[in-house]
Amino acid sequence: xxxRIPIKELTDSFRGRAVGALADxxxxxxxxxxxDSLMKxxxxxxxxxxxxxxxxxxxxxxxxxxxxxxxxxxxxxxAKLTDNGVKVHWAETTEEANRIVHSIIEAKxxxxxxxxxxxVSEEMEMNDYLAERNIxxxxxxxxxxxxxxxxxxxxxxxxxxxxxxxxxxxxxxHDKLGVEETEDVNxxxxxxxxxxxxxxxxxxxxxxxxxxxxxxxxTLLLVENEGNGRMSTTAPPVHIAVTGIEKVVENLRDVVPxxxxxxxxxxxxxxxTYVNMISGPRKADxxxxxxxxxxxxxxxxxxxxxxxxxxxQTLNCIRCGACMNHCPVYTRVGGHTYGEVYPGPxxxxxxxxxxxxxxxxxxxxxxxxxxxxxxxxxVKIPIPEMLQRLRQENVKSPAEQPKVKDGGAxxxxxxxxxxxxxxRLNTSxxxxxxxxxxxxxxxxxxxxxVGPWTENxxxxxxxxxxxxxxxxxxxxxxxx
Amino acid sequence: MSARSNILNxxxxxxxxxxxxxxxxxxxxxxxxxxYAAEDRITxxxxxxxxxxxxxxxxxxxxxxxxxxxxxxxRGLGNLLYAPGTGHGRQLAVHWQRSxxxxxxxxxxxxxxxxxxxxxxxxxxxxxxxxxxxAATGSLVLWPDRHEPRLMSLLPxxxxxLLKASKVEDNLYGMMQKHNWSAGLPTxxxxxxGPSKTADIEQVLAYGAHGPKELVVLILEDx
Amino acid sequence: xxxxxxxxxxxxxxxxxxxxxxxxxxxKPAEVTLFGTCVVDLFFPEAGLDAxxxxxxEGIRVxxxxxxxxxxxPAWTSGYVNEAREVARAQLNLLDNGMPVVVPSGSCAxxxxxxxQEVFAEEPDTLERVESLAERTFELTEFLLHVCKxxxxxxxxxxxxxxxxxxxARREMNTHLHARELLGKLSNxxxxxxxxxxxxxxxxxxxxxxxxxxxxxxxxxxxxxxxxSGAAEMVTADGGCLLNINGSLEKQQxxxxxxxxxxxxWERVSGEVTP
Numbered sequence: 016x017x018x019r020i021p022i023k024e025l026t027d028s029f030r031g032r033a034v035g036a037l038a039d040x041x042x043x044x045x046x047x048x049x050x051d052s053l054m055k056x057x058x059x060x061x062x063x064x065x066x067x068x069x070x071x072x073x074x075x076x077x078x079x080x081x082x083x084x085x086x087x088x089x090x091x092x093x094a095k096l097t098d099n100g101v102k103v104h105w106a107e108t109t110e111e112a113n114r115i116v117h118s119i120i121e122a123k124x125x126x127x128x129x130x131x132x133x134x135v136s137e138e139m140e141m142n143d144y145l146a147e148r149n150i151x152x153x154x155x156x157x158x159x160x161x162x163x164x165x166x167x168x169x170x171x172x173x174x175x176x177x178x179x180x181x182x183x184x185x186x187x188x189h190d191k192l193g194v195e196e197t198e199d200v201n202x203x204x205x206x207x208x209x210x211x212x213x214x215x216x217x218x219x220x221x222x223x224x225x226x227x228x229x230x231x232x233x234t235l236l237l238v239e240n241e242g243n244g245r246m247s248t249t250a251p252p253v254h255i256a257v258t259g260i261e262k263v264v265e266n267l268r269d270v271v272p273x274x275x276x277x278x279x280x281x282x283x284x285x286x287x288t289y290v291n292m293i294s295g296p297r298k299a300d301x302x303x304x305x306x307x308x309x310x311x312x313x314x315x316x317x318x319x320x321x322x323x324x325x326x327x328q329t330l331n332c333i334r335c336g337a338c339m340n341h342c343p344v345y346t347r348v349g350g351h352t353y354g355e356v357y358p359g360p361x362x363x364x365x366x367x368x369x370x371x372x373x374x375x376x377x378x379x380x381x382x383x384x385x386x387x388x389x390x391x392x393x394v395k396i397p398i399p400e401m402l403q404r405l406r407q408e409n410v411k412s413p414a415e416q417p418k419v420k421d422g423g424a425x426x427x428x429x430x431x432x433x434x435x436x437x438x439r440l441n442t443s444x445x446x447x448x449x450x451x452x453x454x455x456x457x458x459x460x461x462x463x464x465v466g467p468w469t470e471n472x473x474x475x476x477x478x479x480x481x482x483x484x485x486x487x488x489x490x491x492x493x494x495x
Numbered sequence: 496m497s498a499r500s501n502i503l504n505x506x507x508x509x510x511x512x513x514x515x516x517x518x519x520x521x522x523x524x525x526x527x528x529x530x531y532a533a534e535d536r537i538t539x540x541x542x543x544x545x546x547x548x549x550x551x552x553x554x555x556x557x558x559x560x561x562x563x564x565x566x567x568x569x570r571g572l573g574n575l576l577y578a579p580g581t582g583h584g585r586q587l588a589v590h591w592q593r594s595x596x597x598x599x600x601x602x603x604x605x606x607x608x609x610x611x612x613x614x615x616x617x618x619x620x621x622x623x624x625x626x627x628x629x630a631a632t633g634s635l636v637l638w639p640d641r642h643e644p645r646l647m648s649l650l651p652x653x654x655x656x657l658l659k660a661s662k663v664e665d666n667l668y669g670m671m672q673k674h675n676w677s678a679g680l681p682t683x684x685x686x687x688x689g690p691s692k693t694a695d696i697e698q699v700l701a702y703g704a705h706g707p708k709e710l711v712v713l714i715l716e717d718x
Numbered sequence: 719x720x721x722x723x724x725x726x727x728x729x730x731x732x733x734x735x736x737x738x739x740x741x742x743x744x745x746k747p748a749e750v751t752l753f754g755t756c757v758v759d760l761f762f763p764e765a766g767l768d769a770x771x772x773x774x775x776e777g778i779r780v781x782x783x784x785x786x787x788x789x790x791x792p793a794w795t796s797g798y799v800n801e802a803r804e805v806a807r808a809q810l811n812l813l814d815n816g817m818p819v820v821v822p823s824g825s826c827a828x829x830x831x832x833x834x835q836e837v838f839a840e841e842p843d844t845l846e847r848v849e850s851l852a853e854r855t856f857e858l859t860e861f862l863l864h865v866c867k868x869x870x871x872x873x874x875x876x877x878x879x880x881x882x883x884x885x886x887a888r889r890e891m892n893t894h895l896h897a898r899e900l901l902g903k904l905s906n907x908x909x910x911x912x913x914x915x916x917x918x919x920x921x922x923x924x925x926x927x928x929x930x931x932x933x934x935x936x937x938x939x940x941x942x943x944x945x946x947s948g949a950a951e952m953v954t955a956d957g958g959c960l961l962n963i964n965g966s967l968e969k970q971q972x973x974x975x976x977x978x979x980x981x982x983x984w985e986r987v988s989g990e991v992t993p
Binding site for chain 1: 497498499501502503505506507508509510513514515516517518519520521522525543547604605606607608611612616631632633634640641644645646649666667671672676677680681682683684685688689690691692693694695696697698699701702703704705706
């Protein structure tokens with residue numbers, strides 16, 4: 016398959032990267048096996064359909080309620096956190112967020128940062144930003160660590176190194192850490208543990224993400240299985256949490272259903288090993304925990320999605336990854352094909368607001384709209400509907416004023432003309448029947464090469480007579 | 496204009512003319528499916544925790560220090576981090592003295608900065624209390640304070656947690672309501688549902704990723 | 719529509735629509751309109767005719783308005799709203815006569831039932847007619863099963879088949895349940911499961927030409943699992959998937975084929991073997 020699209024301009028596109036991924040048998044096996052397992056785990060975690068659907072509905076309503084008063088809740092969160100001794104910062108862009116993080120580290124003369132898993136920090140490309148300023152920023156989630164060690168980006172939001180197998184990790188550790196190769200996963204994890212523990216000890220600053228920010232109590236809630244999140248938020252003298260503005264929920268009790276939806280949808284677990292609820296820095300009589308806690312609230316295009324009531328639903332996302340686990344496209348091409356931080360169906364609908372459609376023009380169309388993503392979304396984001404809407408915005412002319420950042424990226428006069436013709440054909444019965452007559456009578460002349468279709472299929476040959484003809488003859492109802 | 500006001504203004508513009516959605520939180524959805532008869536509650540918690548490699552023992556509130564000693568000695572461990580300022584800490588110390596236990600008791604009595612290296616690398620095991628347990632998810636609730644700081648349950652390879660049987664609630668929502676969490680949370684409230692683990696390589700489960708490799712829960716019957 | 723919004727403001731924060739309640743079905747009508755769909759029209763007309771025969775066999779008079787064309791789905795899913803709306807309006811006008819509409823394709827029936835309300839969202843006056851069409855629209859297997867309540871005698875030889883349902887149709891119309899139950903009424907037909915049965919075949923309309931490599935990988939997997947199911951053939955009630963799956967099988971020079979469920983059903987109940 017790969018010999019077909021070595022065209023240069025395609026290598027930097029979704030389609031071009033997909034061709035590469037599809038040709039990599041190991042990668043495809045890794046993903047298929049992993050996604051099959053994750054789908055099964057989720058199914059097993061929700062044995063009762065009514066319970067599941069009731070909870071999804073509640074999750075959807077909780078997020079909608081939070082979004083319906085988002086600015087107020089953000090202010091409440093800020094006030095509560097401030098009362099609790101946490102310093103809150105606001106950033107419109109990733110550049111601004113990085114500057115804030117950097118200035119906090121600089122004020123402490125920090126040189127080593129250790130990071131718990133955070134997709135927002137990936138969005139910010141924080142590691143690179145800090146590295147350029149001579150600050151080491153080390154990932155501590157095992158998957159993230161593996162990926163960082165190999166100079167890659169995560170290929171899944173929950174399982175960053177899911178594209179690699181144990182042999183690849185073993186070779187990587189051998190090459191980069193100078194350890195003996197081993198096929199024992201336990202031993203590989205212990206190598207990571209020993210290496211990173213020293214880093215936790217030395218780190219000046221810990222960075223983490225946030226799963227839910229609770230306005231009522233001024234609490235940052237983080238879920239994880241490894242303990243690196245607890246380590247990053249407890250051991251270093253400074254903790255900086257970075258999160259998107261959509262992560263705020265109104266009440267503490269709201270996290271009960273959301274937590275259950277998150278861990279069951281993501282990994283099929285009733286709960287993660289650790290649920291870490293942080294409500295402030297170390298108090299005077301306490302013996303550990305950071306002396307400073309900061310929260311950076313990042314917009315980065317989210318307010319753009321928020322501005323449109325339909326697209327606002329994108330911000331319901333709690334980053335469980337179930338949509339990618341169930342996506343037949345993601346399963347085949349893997350996360351790197353998407354070329355951006357968030358892969359899979361959620362990536363397709365959130366990324367355009369962050370980077371603009373010009374940068375990801377194929378995102379909306381790289382889907383068969385099969386609907387698997389929307390069916391499993393724990394907060395009921397109508398993902399296919401969002402994709403369809405983005406397709407609309409993607410083909411708008413400048414005069415039609417697209418409502419999404421860099422909309423109209425796929426606007427083409429030629430394509431528009433084709434669809435105009437199609438509409439004419441399908442709204443004029445005479446014209447349509449003439450077309451049917453021609454297509455069926457001249458079927459032998461049907462082209463043998465129908466562009467990309469005939470890459471995968473034999474050329475479609477119209478029937479001898481159309482259903483219009485057959486039905487007319489059969490029913491003898493005449494023209495009406 | 497600051498980033499803060501720009502963001503808030505944009506969000507407010509998006510909501511112009513709308514009213515907030517009502518709070519239709521249905522607590523039945525997070526409680527009804529997760530209710531247990533008193534005699535099943537511990538079984539449920541135990542089953543779930545054991546399913547994720549937690550070692551669970553049911554012991555009496557008089558016997559547990561001996562059980563701790565046995566656990567440590569059978570593993571050949573050299574030391575145990577404990578909190579002498581707590582009731583269970585005192586009980587443990589008394590037992591240790593009486594039984595002439597060899598395992599050295601250590602105390603988290605200085606700020607972390609003063610003994611980071613030792614704490615990170617040299618402590619074999621720790622014992623902490625819990626404020627309760629949750630049957631629905633098989634979770635312990637930890638409320639770290641100055642006696643039992645946050646890292647006590649995270650750094651040592653073995654963490655032993657004491658759980659009073661009477662403090663096990665059906666579900667997280669019930670726990671939250673009963674203890675009125677929203678009225679005031681500690682610096683760091685924790686739910687712990689097993690030893691540290693990861694499945695980041697080929698989805699193969701490995702325990703002891705960054706936190707304890709082993710979690711032992713001693714459920715204390717109020718005898 | 720109304721439950722989508724908490725308040726009247728168009729920019730009000732939305733919640734997901736309530737779960738659809740199980741559909742209630744009317745008594746068997748005396749006449750229906752068949753909406754053939756463009757793919758069946760041009761590529762599988764015999765299936766359309768077999769659908770008519772199946773309906774007539776139940777004593778129903780079938781109308782086939784010659785002015786019908788396409789439901790508008792290709793333009794709609796490609797983002798060309800205006801073009802989709804024009805074509806949709808033509809069908810809406812044509813079918814605006816209160817008669818039940820039977821569609822031998824789940825995804826096109828889903829377009830009528832689920833998506834026309836989005837297509838015409840900004841035309842409150844049209845929405846009433848859209849709702850009427852939605853209520854009167856039935857996918858063929860659904861109609862045979864729940865409205866005609868067919869009771870068939872299977873006249874065919876024992877056979878084993880695999881069933882493929884279009885993803886959107888399955889999710890919007892429960893076509894998998896209808897087709898399975900209908901096939902269950904045929905005593906000599908055994909339905910075999912295939913690997914990843916609920917996974918998309920890779921068609922997705924323009925997806926198959928915009929992302930031919932990904933689509934191709936999907937249809938290759940689908941055809942493999944169908945062939946490996948042990949079934950003699952595949953049946954489906956969706957023309958798009960059929961075009962995709964059969965086109966791929968032919969390109970691979972495999973003997974295995976799929977066919978439209980209407981043709982398969984007609985063969986079983988009429989005893990006529992289609993050439």
